[in-house]
Amino acid sequence: MRTSFRFTLLLAFLCLVWTCASAQGSEGSASKTGKHPEITEQEKLVACSECHQTATPEVYKQWFDSLHGIGMVKCYQCHGTFENFNVEPAVSVCATCHKKMVEKCPKDQKCWACHKPHSFKRANK
Amino acid sequence: MVQTRRDFLKRTAALSAASYLGMLLPFNSAGEALAADDTVWHRGSCRLCGTGCRLELGVKNGLPTALRGVPESRTNMGFLCMKGMLFWKVMNHTDRLTTPLYRAKKSDKFKKISWDEAMNIAADKFAGAVKEHGPNSVAYYGSGQALTEETYFFQKIFRGGLQTNNVEGNPRLCMASATAGYMTSFGADEPIGGYADIEKADCIFIIGSNMAEAHPVIFRRVMRRKLDNPKVTVINADPRISLTSRIADIHLQFNPGTDLALLNALAYVIIDEKLHNEQFIKDYVAFKKGKEESCDFEEYKKSLADYTPEKAATIMGGKVTADQIREVARKFATSKGTLSMWTMGLNQRKQGVWANNLIHNLHILTGQLLKEGADSLSLTGQPNACGGVREAGGLCHILPGHRPIEKEPLRNQVEEAWGVPKGRIPAEPGLHTMAMFTAVNEGKIKAMWINCTSPVQSLPNCDLYNKGMAKDDTFIVCTDIFPTKTTELAANLVLPTAFHFEKTGVYGCTERRSQITRKAINPPKGARPEVEIIRDWAALLAKKLNDPVITQCIKPFEGLEPEYALPKAIWDEYSQKLTKGRDNDLSGAPYEVLEGMFDGVQWPAPTAEYAKTGGTVKKFVRGMDPLAEKLKTDDKPYQFYGAAHPDHKLWVWLRPQANPAEMPDADYPFYLSTGRIIDHWHTMSITGRIPELLRANPYAYIEINPKDATRLGIKPGDMVEITSRRGTNIMPAKVYEGPIEGMVFAYWHDQHPDRMINKVTIDAIDPGSKQPEFKICACKIKKVSGPQALKPYIT
Numbered sequence: 028m029r030t031s032f033r034f035t036l037l038l039a040f041l042c043l044v045w046t047c048a049s050a051q052g053s054e055g056s057a058s059k060t061g062k063h064p065e066i067t068e069q070e071k072l073v074a075c076s077e078c079h080q081t082a083t084p085e086v087y088k089q090w091f092d093s094l095h096g097i098g099m100v101k102c103y104q105c106h107g108t109f110e111n112f113n114v115e116p117a118v119s120v121c122a123t124c125h126k127k128m129v130e131k132c133p134k135d136q137k138c139w140a141c142h143k144p145h146s147f148k149r150a151n152k
Numbered sequence: 153m154v155q156t157r158r159d160f161l162k163r164t165a166a167l168s169a170a171s172y173l174g175m176l177l178p179f180n181s182a183g184e185a186l187a188a189d190d191t192v193w194h195r196g197s198c199r200l201c202g203t204g205c206r207l208e209l210g211v212k213n214g215l216p217t218a219l220r221g222v223p224e225s226r227t228n229m230g231f232l233c234m235k236g237m238l239f240w241k242v243m244n245h246t247d248r249l250t251t252p253l254y255r256a257k258k259s260d261k262f263k264k265i266s267w268d269e270a271m272n273i274a275a276d277k278f279a280g281a282v283k284e285h286g287p288n289s290v291a292y293y294g295s296g297q298a299l300t301e302e303t304y305f306f307q308k309i310f311r312g313g314l315q316t317n318n319v320e321g322n323p324r325l326c327m328a329s330a331t332a333g334y335m336t337s338f339g340a341d342e343p344i345g346g347y348a349d350i351e352k353a354d355c356i357f358i359i360g361s362n363m364a365e366a367h368p369v370i371f372r373r374v375m376r377r378k379l380d381n382p383k384v385t386v387i388n389a390d391p392r393i394s395l396t397s398r399i400a401d402i403h404l405q406f407n408p409g410t411d412l413a414l415l416n417a418l419a420y421v422i423i424d425e426k427l428h429n430e431q432f433i434k435d436y437v438a439f440k441k442g443k444e445e446s447c448d449f450e451e452y453k454k455s456l457a458d459y460t461p462e463k464a465a466t467i468m469g470g471k472v473t474a475d476q477i478r479e480v481a482r483k484f485a486t487s488k489g490t491l492s493m494w495t496m497g498l499n500q501r502k503q504g505v506w507a508n509n510l511i512h513n514l515h516i517l518t519g520q521l522l523k524e525g526a527d528s529l530s531l532t533g534q535p536n537a538c539g540g541v542r543e544a545g546g547l548c549h550i551l552p553g554h555r556p557i558e559k560e561p562l563r564n565q566v567e568e569a570w571g572v573p574k575g576r577i578p579a580e581p582g583l584h585t586m587a588m589f590t591a592v593n594e595g596k597i598k599a600m601w602i603n604c605t606s607p608v609q610s611l612p613n614c615d616l617y618n619k620g621m622a623k624d625d626t627f628i629v630c631t632d633i634f635p636t637k638t639t640e641l642a643a644n645l646v647l648p649t650a651f652h653f654e655k656t657g658v659y660g661c662t663e664r665r666s667q668i669t670r671k672a673i674n675p676p677k678g679a680r681p682e683v684e685i686i687r688d689w690a691a692l693l694a695k696k697l698n699d700p701v702i703t704q705c706i707k708p709f710e711g712l713e714p715e716y717a718l719p720k721a722i723w724d725e726y727s728q729k730l731t732k733g734r735d736n737d738l739s740g741a742p743y744e745v746l747e748g749m750f751d752g753v754q755w756p757a758p759t760a761e762y763a764k765t766g767g768t769v770k771k772f773v774r775g776m777d778p779l780a781e782k783l784k785t786d787d788k789p790y791q792f793y794g795a796a797h798p799d800h801k802l803w804v805w806l807r808p809q810a811n812p813a814e815m816p817d818a819d820y821p822f823y824l825s826t827g828r829i830i831d832h833w834h835t836m837s838i839t840g841r842i843p844e845l846l847r848a849n850p851y852a853y854i855e856i857n858p859k860d861a862t863r864l865g866i867k868p869g870d871m872v873e874i875t876s877r878r879g880t881n882i883m884p885a886k887v888y889e890g891p892i893e894g895m896v897f898a899y900w901h902d903q904h905p906d907r908m909i910n911k912v913t914i915d916a917i918d919p920g921s922k923q924p925e926f927k928i929c930a931c932k933i934k935k936v937s938g939p940q941a942l943k944p945y946i947t
Contacts, residue, residue, distance in 0.1 A: 069941055072850045094379075097398055098372045099364055099830050103844040104234050110843065123220045124231045 063112040071109055075102035089145035100124075191217060195750070196669030197659045199297055199652045200235040200833045202532030203227060203369050204661025206751050207236055209653050209672050216240040216653070216673060224750035226766065227347060227661065233368040234845060235833055241842045242651070243673065247634050249648035250678035257624050258644065267680070273645055274601075275692035277627040278314065281598035282697065287316040287578070291588055291597050294321035295604035296534025296541055299657025300666070301722040302682040303540040304552060305709075306603065309690045311545075312572045313702040317557060317582030318597070321546045322605045323537035324585040325612075328921035329499040330530035331542055333508020336440075336920075337516070337803055340735050340794025341542055341554055344771045345491075345527030346663030346754065350377055352525030355385045355487035357480075359411065359511065360497020360927075364395035365830035367495070367531050374493075375399050385483050389414060390497060392825065392855070392891045402480060405892050406468035408823045408928045412503060413809040414477065415510035417464030420456040421481035422517055428485070429519035435788055437516055438799055441806040455806045467809060471892065485518045489525020495533060496827065500926040504918040506807040516802045522773050522790055532662040539660015543736045544726060548582035552726055553734035554795075557581050569729040572701050584922040585611075586915060593620030599627045603682065604649070606636040609835045609908055610900075612924040613878045613915035618642070631682055634837045635947050637903055649682055650675035656719045657683075658746065664768070666738055667752030671715050683722060684714035731755070735779065735794065741767070812928040813916030816894065820876060820930035822860075823895040826909050827927075832901035840903070840946045850944040852902035852909060853884045854933070860894065861887040869939035874898065876931040879911030884939065896933060904945035 079102070080087045090096045104123075105116040121138050122129040132138065142148070193208040206225035210218040219240050223230035242248075252270035253262035265273075281289045292310045294303055298321075307319045334341045350356070350373045363371040378386050378399045388400035391408045406414060422428050439452045461474035484490050492515065498507040512528050520526040532538050545552035555562035563577045570576075583591055589611060591597045611617045621628065621642035630636070630643040633651045654675035660666045675681070687706050694702035708725060712718040720743050732739040737756040740763035746752055754767035756779045770776045772790050783793040785800055792800045816823055831848040832839040839845040854872050866872060872885045874896065883898065883906070891897045898909040914929035
């Protein structure tokens with residue numbers, strides 16, 4: 028059974044403001060710096076998934092339907108929070124739960140070479 | 153450089169696209185969860201729920217750097233939740249308590265004092281209370297998070313030294329009904345099987361448990377079982393659709409408190425359709441009603457006539473159909489192995505023991521026990537509620553080794569082990585938790601030691617009891633690592649303690665498994681392990697009371713260094729002298745054995761050779777449980793040797809549907825229920841200090857069914873007032889189809905005075921287990937404003 032959750036708290040409004048404001052410019056992208064776009068301290072109190080349900084719905088859906096989503100492995104466990112945010116998690120973070128798999132993985136490859144980010148389905152499936 | 157959301161989106165998309173193509177992206181290999189040459193990994197257990205996940209703390213240059221799972225562990229197989237992954241971050245937090253704090257009056261400000269001064273004050277106050285008001289004027293209130301060595305040592309000093317059984321702990325608030333359920337149904341506390349049954353079960357029946365949030369790593373095992381084996385049936389029975397429901401084939405949603413009718417209806421169908429196991433019943437089962445009056449199968453069957461599926465469906469509120477009840481009963485009875493799991497939804501109830509009996513009934517009737525994949529498994533809330541408190545004497549009515557206090561020969565065994573005179577331990581049980589805090593309100597407790605817990609926030613109807621704790625009538629010592637609502641309101645003396653991995657000791661988790669955590673790093677300067685504090689305090693008590701018996705209580709531990717030798721000596725005394733020959737026999741599991749295990753040992757484990765195999769996976773089964781062979785009374789394969797059932801039978805109980813203590817009415821029309829959220833642990837004094845966890849859920853909120861919200865004009869994020877006959881909260885609304893219509897639900901971690909939901913909950917207790925009914929009370933709600941920006945609140 029799948030439950031439909033409607034995360035529409037007050038701070039979803041802040042998310043919307045941020046979404047609109049951010050859309051006005053594209054300087055200083057995360058792709059260049061690996062940092063999360065700047066937001067206020069109050070906005071930092073919104074759970075990642077609440078904003079990203081709107082901001083990156085395709086990524087949210089991939090995560091929500093994945094083993095991580097069902098098993099409640101949340102965004103910050105891989106990506107950190109704002110002070111230690113990484114767009115690309117370190118493989119060593121994966122080793123928190125998947126130590127043996129990481130040790131077996133070829134050193135020149137990252138986990139997501141085989142396991143699609145957020146959905147974690149194997150690329151060849 | 154400021155980054156925009158658009159750029160973030162692009163980056164995220166690039167990462168996805170690259171992966172789809174098998175490309176490699178620029179990668180930062182820095183991290184701590186992989187072995188690094190200069191990082192030393194120390195094995196231990198998690199302390200943030202009752203699962204017993206094994207993990208390793210990475211230490212570099214004396215500082216903690218990361219936590220990672222232990223893949224070889226039979227509890228978690230290497231997986232951790234976010235709390236287990238991140239709790240290392242609080243070890244060097246600037247809020248850590250590092251100096252004893254004292255105030256003569258609770259209205260005064262704390263002042264820093266030396267350890268010598270602190271210990272003298274603590275000893276003076278307890279000795280003075282005993283001299284002036286007698287032994288029962290003092291009390292200990294401990295925790296399911298304390299190490300076994302700590303709980304055992306505290307209760308030894310209070311019982312053997314100060315001669316009071318006023319020894320309690322917060323497991324009374326979470327597990328007492330499970331204990332009473334096991335005792336009355338199976339004759340012995342704690343489950344027959346364990347987590348290994350998850351991977352063998354074909355039907356998993358979850359009731360009164362949002363395990364996806366409260367026990368996420370156990371939930372992961374259930375999820376994996378279901379996803380890998382789609383034919384496995386998962387049933388979730390709960391008044392609230394939760395994240396646990398995501399993997400359920402069937403969700404039974406009913407009005408709070410009507411699950412006794414459901415469980416009786418399942419029994420009705422099982423018997424009506426002749427799905428019960430007649431031979432198993434004939435060989436192993438007795439029937440009981442009332443307090444302990446015998447009856448027979450026919451009388452039991454007759455008692456179920458009031459619980460036809462149609463009648464039960466009506467009692468339950470109409471969302472569950474009679475056909476669903478029949479379907480669930482058939483699956484429960486006929487699967488190759490049915491595993492039930494529950495936690496506070498059944499335990500924190502005025503009828504908690506009855507609810508536990510009724511679920512055990514189903515397993516006994518069908519023989520869904522004692523075989524692979526079948527068990528009636530109560531999930532423990534805290535890491536050491538079982539090992540430390542239930543097994544080592546941490547409640548007012550039990551002595552170490554599952555010894556009921558009223559049995560004189562058993563008291564004498566403990567007195568002999570301690571080398572104290574016969575009759576030293578009082579025969580009368582002490583005050584259970586709610587009676588203890590009532591006695592504080594009445595000024596009858598003059599000195600109280602609160603260890604590793606925060607009753608100011610965690611007691612039901614807490615404002616009532618906080619009035620007593622705030623008075624100067626009761627001198628209160630708190631041992632903790634951080635300031636809490638309890639240190640703030642109630643303490644006269646605060647003693648800073650060592651945290652997990654800063655000291656050595658054993659935790660015993662849900663499945664009878666004891667696991668050691670050795671000291672890996674030093675505590676902050678000024679903080680001390682509890683075992684050292686207890687020993688030094690007891691030595692001063694002996695002098696001030698001029699009592700050589702108190703000296704005798706600490707004699708085996710004198711002069712031992714507190715980091716390892718002292719807790720080891722305490723564990724040795726407990727495991728070798730007081731579990732040997734008992735059902736929780738851990739005499740085969742000294743530190744040397746426990747340290748050699750990836751995970752730990754499941755008792756009974758009477759020899760080291762046997763303990764090294766991991767111990768007993770299934771109790772009562774000959775060939776699997778050494779005590780079943782040793783204590784057998786016939787040639788049958790199952791031997792129910794539990795001391796509480798002299799007939800060596802499992803007992804099926806006649807237990808009718810009964811309402812909660814408080815039902816909704818015209819003035820308070822809603823049911824209120826409460827629970828844990830995944831990111832936080834209890835009162836968030838630890839997890840609220842970890843930025844990732846705090847930000848994930850910084851506040852409590854009230855969940856409201858959309859139909860109720862529409863009717864009351866409440867929109868998502870609106871500030872809602874929740875009022876019961878006891879107190880009021882105001883918190884934001886989350887509107888979603890989780891709680892059944894007519895019910896609201898609040899998480900209980902928030903420390904803010906406006907959002908501490910235990911001001912609202914009820915302090916009615918189960919008459920048998922004395923556990924409060926946190927899970928159900930009546931309330932009213934109303935919108936007080938639109939959305940407001942809130943700030944997290946940590947004491």
